[in-house]
Amino acid sequence: MAAVPSGATGAVERSLAGSGRDWRGLVFQVLLLGALLLTLVVLITLLVDQFTRGLPVFVDRGTDFLTSGLSSNPEKAGVGQGIVGTLLTGVLVALLCFPLGILTALYLEEYAPDNRLTRLITINIRNLAGVPSIVYGLLGLTVFVAVFASLGFPNSGRNIMAGALTLTALILPIVIITSAEAIRAVPQSLREGGYGVGASRWQVTSRLVLPAARPGILTGTILALARALGETAPLLLAGAILGTFSTSGSLNDLLTGPYTVLPMTVYDWSRKPQEEFRQLTSAAIIVLLVITLFFNALAIFLRNRYQKQW
Amino acid sequence: MTIDTDASDITLDLHALGETAESEIASLPAAINIRDVSVYYGHFRAVKDVSVDIPRQRITAFIGPSGCGKSTLLRSINRMNDLIPSARVEGEILYHGENLYASYVDPVEVRRRIGMVFQKPNPFPKSIYDNVAFGPRVLGYKGNMDELVEASLRRAAIWDEVKDKLKQSGLALSGGQQQRLCIARAIATEPDLILMDEPASALDPRSTLQIEELMAELKQNYTIIIVTHNMQQAARASDYTVFLTMDDDRAGYVVERDVTMNIFTRPKNRLTEDYVSGRFG
Numbered sequence: 001m002a003a004v005p006s007g008a009t010g011a012v013e014r015s016l017a018g019s020g021r022d023w024r025g026l027v028f029q030v031l032l033l034g035a036l037l038l039t040l041v042v043l044i045t046l047l048v049d050q051f052t053r054g055l056p057v058f059v060d061r062g063t064d065f066l067t068s069g070l071s072s073n074p075e076k077a078g079v080g081q082g083i084v085g086t087l088l089t090g091v092l093v094a095l096l097c098f099p100l101g102i103l104t105a106l107y108l109e110e111y112a113p114d115n116r117l118t119r120l121i122t123i124n125i126r127n128l129a130g131v132p133s134i135v136y137g138l139l140g141l142t143v144f145v146a147v148f149a150s151l152g153f154p155n156s157g158r159n160i161m162a163g164a165l166t167l168t169a170l171i172l173p174i175v176i177i178t179s180a181e182a183i184r185a186v187p188q189s190l191r192e193g194g195y196g197v198g199a200s201r202w203q204v205t206s207r208l209v210l211p212a213a214r215p216g217i218l219t220g221t222i223l224a225l226a227r228a229l230g231e232t233a234p235l236l237l238a239g240a241i242l243g244t245f246s247t248s249g250s251l252n253d254l255l256t257g258p259y260t261v262l263p264m265t266v267y268d269w270s271r272k273p274q275e276e277f278r279q280l281t282s283a284a285i286i287v288l289l290v291i292t293l294f295f296n297a298l299a300i301f302l303r304n305r306y307q308k309q310w
Numbered sequence: 311m312t313i314d315t316d317a318s319d320i321t322l323d324l325h326a327l328g329e330t331a332e333s334e335i336a337s338l339p340a341a342i343n344i345r346d347v348s349v350y351y352g353h354f355r356a357v358k359d360v361s362v363d364i365p366r367q368r369i370t371a372f373i374g375p376s377g378c379g380k381s382t383l384l385r386s387i388n389r390m391n392d393l394i395p396s397a398r399v400e401g402e403i404l405y406h407g408e409n410l411y412a413s414y415v416d417p418v419e420v421r422r423r424i425g426m427v428f429q430k431p432n433p434f435p436k437s438i439y440d441n442v443a444f445g446p447r448v449l450g451y452k453g454n455m456d457e458l459v460e461a462s463l464r465r466a467a468i469w470d471e472v473k474d475k476l477k478q479s480g481l482a483l484s485g486g487q488q489q490r491l492c493i494a495r496a497i498a499t500e501p502d503l504i505l506m507d508e509p510a511s512a513l514d515p516r517s518t519l520q521i522e523e524l525m526a527e528l529k530q531n532y533t534i535i536i537v538t539h540n541m542q543q544a545a546r547a548s549d550y551t552v553f554l555t556m557d558d559d560r561a562g563y564v565v566e567r568d569v570t571m572n573i574f575t576r577p578k579n580r581l582t583e584d585y586v587s588g589r590f591g
Contacts, residue, residue, distance in 0.1 A: 114395060189432040193492070195393060197445030197499050198422030207448070212435060 050289075054282030065283060070260070074276035077269075079284050082262035085160065086229050086291060088254070089261055092164035093171070093228050098221055100168075101175030105217075108176070109183040110205050122180075129173035133234045140166030140238030153256050158239025160259040166238040167231060171224040178220025182213040215306040219299045226295035230288065232263035262288045338365040341503055341533035342387060347401035348561075349382050349391065356382045358561040360401075362552055369525055369534045371548035371570065373541060375585065378554045379562025380537045384505050387535065388424035389417040405503075422449060425496030429508040431488035433480030433495070438463075438472050441480040441491055445499035458498060465531075466494035467524050486517025493524065497532075504528065506536040510543065522547040541586060545574050553582045 057065055061078075068078025112118045144165045148157030186209050194204035239259075262284060269281040342364040349357040357379035364370050372380040382391065389410060391397040403410045410420050422445075433441050442459045451458065459476070463469040468490040472483070480491050489509060496504055506525075510518040525534055525547055538544050544551055551573040553566045566573065566582045577583045 187432075189428060189430060190434065192390065192393070192426075192428060193432040193434060193495075194444070195390065195418075195421060196388070196426040196428070197448070197495060198418055199445070199448040200418050203448045207444070208434060 050282045050285050053279050054284075054286045057279050057283035058286075065280075066287070070265070074274055074280055077277075077280055079262060079265055079287050081260050082265035082284065083287065083291075085259050085261040085264075086288075088160060088259075089164050089167065090225060090229050092161065093167045094221075094225055096164065096168040097172055097175055097225070097228075101172055101221065102179050102217060104172075104176045105179035105183055106205060106210070109180050110201070110209060125173045125176050129177055133170055133231055134237070136166055136170040137234030137237030139169060140234055145239050155256070155258050156239075158258065159256045161255055163235050163238050163259060163261070166234050167228040170231065170234055171228045174224040174227070175221045178224065179213070179217045182216025182220065183209060185216060186212045215303045218302045218306065222295055222299035222302070226292050226299075229261070229295070230263055230292055232261075232267050235261060235264060236267075262291070338363075338368075340364060341366040341405075342535075343402075343404040344383075344387075345402040345404065347383070347386065347399060347403060349379065349386050350396075350398045350400070351394065352396040355559070355561040357386075357554075358557070358563050360554075360562075360564050362564060362567055364533060364535060365550060366533050367529055367531070368549040369529050369536060369547060370550040370552065371544040372535065372537045372552050372554060373539075373544045373585075374554035374562065374565075375556070376539070377560070377562075378556045380554050381507055383554070383562070384507055384535060384537050387503075388426055388505055389420045390426065392417050422499050423501050424503045424505060425499060425501035427489070427492050427496055427504065427506040427509045430512050431485055431492050433483070433488050433491050435479065435481055437477050438480050438483070438491060439476040442494050442498045445495060449499060462494040462498040463491075465497050465528070466490045467520065467527070468494060484517070486513050486520060489513060489517070489521060490524065493521075493528075497528075501532070503533045503535070506534065508537055508539060511539060518543070541574075541588075545570060553577075553579075553585065555581055555585070 061068075065078045066083065067080045068076055069081050071077040108118065108122060112121075140162055144162040145157045148159060148162050151157070153159060190208055190212060191204050194208045199207070266281055266284045266288060269277045269284060340363040344360055344362045344364070347357065347360045348355055360383060372384060374380050385391045386399050387403055387410070391399060399411055401411075405420075405423070409415070434444060436444070439459055442462050443455050446455065446458055460469060460473075463472060468487060471487060472478075472491070480488065483491060489512075493504075493509075510521045513521065522543065525536070528534060529549075536544075536548065548570045551568065551570045552564055553573060554562045555565050556562045566577060566579045568578075573582060574586050577586060583589075
C-alpha cells in the first residue's frame with residue numbers, strides 16, 4: 001500500500017476533528033437540565049414537606065386514621081368518610097362517563113358525516129375541556145342539585161349523585177377528545193380489511209376499531225377520572241359538605257344523604273385553627289396522592305396490557 | 311373459444327390466446343361487465359367512460375401510469391369507494407347481469423362476493439386463526455370453522471408455514487406471509503372474484519413470485535383482477551391486460567385491452583407501446 005502524503009492526512013485529520021467544543025450546544029443542554037431540575041425541586045419539596053408532617057400520623061394511629069370518620073377532635077378525626085366518598089364518586093363517574101364519552105367519540109369518528117355541524121360540535125367539545133372547573137360547579141348547583149331538590153330528595157338535593165354528575169360533566173369533554181383521538185389513530189387499512197371481507201359498519205366498529213383503540217381510550221379515560229377525583233372546587237358548589245355518610249348500610253341513604261370526598265376533607269382541615277390538623281391535612285394529602293397514583297399506575301398497566309401494534 | 315380451466319400449460323395456452331383477436335375476449339363468459347363507468351371525487355372525475363368486460367376464471371391486469379385511476383376503478387367493483395364520502399360512481403357494473411350500483415344492492419353483500427387484497431398487507435391485530443375466521447364469523451358461517459380456516463390457508467399456500475402457530479398474532483408473520491394470510495382471509499368468505507390492489511408492491515422478489523404462483527393456482531376457481539405498476543408482473547402473471555392512462559383533464563380512461571401477449575408484443579395503440587416499452591409512465 002502506498003504511503004499517503006502527510007500533508008493530506010493532516011488536512012483530513014483537522015477536518016475530522018471539528019472546531020473544538022460546541023459551546024452553544026452545551027449551554028442549551030444545561031438549560032434543559034435546569035428546567036427539569038426546577039420542576040423536580042418543586043415537586044420534591046412539596047412531597048418531603050407533606051411526608052415529614054403527615055407520616056407521624058400514620059405511625060401514631062396506623063389504620064385507625066384511614067377508617068375513622070370526621071370529627072372536630074383531631075385525636076379521633078380520620079379520612080374514612082373521604083375515602084368512601086372518593087371511591088363511590090369514582091365508581092359513579094366511571095359508570096356515567098365511560099359509556100357516554102366512548103359512544104360519543106365513536107359516533108363523531110365513525111358515524112357522523114364530516115360536515116360543518118360535526119366540526120362545530122367537535123370544536124365546542126374541545127372548548128368545553130378548557131372551561132374552569134368552578135363553572136362546572138355552578139352547573140352542578142343550578143342544575144343537578146336543583147333537580148334533586150325539586151324531586152324532593154333529602155338534604156336539599158346535595159347528595160353524592162349530584163356531585164358525580166357534576167364531575168361527569170367536567171371530564172366528559174376530556175374523555176370524548178382522548179377517545180376520539182385513539183379511534184382516529186386506528187389505521188384506515190384495518191377498517192378497509194374489515195369492509196373487504198363483507199363486514200358491516202357496526203361489525204367493523206365493534207370488532208376491529210374499538211379493540212384497536214382500547215389502550216388509548218383506557219389510558220385517557222382513567223387519567224381523566226383521576227383528575228375528577230382530585231377536584232374540590234366544583235364539589236364545593238355542588239354540595240359536598242363535611243356531612244357524614246349514613247351508617248344505616250342502605251345504598252339509598254348513602255346515595256341521597258350528605259357526602260364528602262377526600263379533597264374536601266383536605267380543604268376543610270387546612271382551614272381549622274388547631275395545630276394538630278396541620279398534620280392531619282398532610283396525612284390526608286398523602287392518602288389522596290396514593291389514590292391518584294394508583295389510578296395513573298392502573299392506566300399505564302392497562303395500556304401495556306392491551307398494547308397492540310399494527 | 312371455450313374456457314380451459316385445466317391450465318396445465320399456461321404458457322402454451324397464452325400463445326394460443328395470443329393469436330385471437332380482441333373480439334374473441336368478448337365471447338368469453340364475463341364475470342364482470344363494466345359499462346360506461348365514470349368515478350368522481352367531488353367535482354374531480356378520476357375515471358371516465360370505462361367499458362371493459364372481465365373474463366371469468368382468468369387473471370386480468372389493470373396497468374397504467376400513476377394517477378390513471380386504475381385503483382379507483384378496481385375499488386369501484388366491490389364498492390370500496392363507498393367508504394370515501396365524496397366518491398360517486400356513474401354507469402353500470404354488472405355482476406351476473408345485476409348492476410352492483412342498483413339502489414337495492416347492499417354494498418356489504420357485494421364485498422362478501424367480491425373479495426379484496428390490499429397493497430400493504432393489513433392483517434387484523436388478531437391471531438392467524440381469527441384473521442381467517444373473521445369474515446365467516448361476521449357473515450354468520452355455521453359450518454366447521456376449523457376446516458374452513460385450514461382449507462383457506464391451504465388454498466393461499468401458507469398452511470404449512472402457520473399450521474403450528476395458528477394462535478399467534480398475524481402481525482408476527484413476514485410481509486409475504488402476511489399478504490398470503492390476507493389472501494386466505496379473502497378466500498374464507500368464498501367469493502368468486504378477488505380484487506388485488508398492487509398485492510406485491512410491498513414485498514421482496516421471492517414473496518412476489520410466491521404471490522404470482524398462488525394467483526395462477528387460484529384462477530382455477532376464482533376470477534382475479536390485479537392492479538400493478540410492475541409490467542413484468544402483468545406480463546408474467548396475467549391473461550388479459552387493460553391499459554389505462556390519463557387524459558389532459560387528469561381523468562383516467564382505457565386506451566387498449568387485449569390478451570396480455572398482444573399488449574406486450576404487438577400493441578395497437580402508440581400510447582400502449584410507449585408505456586409497455588418503458589418510454590413513459
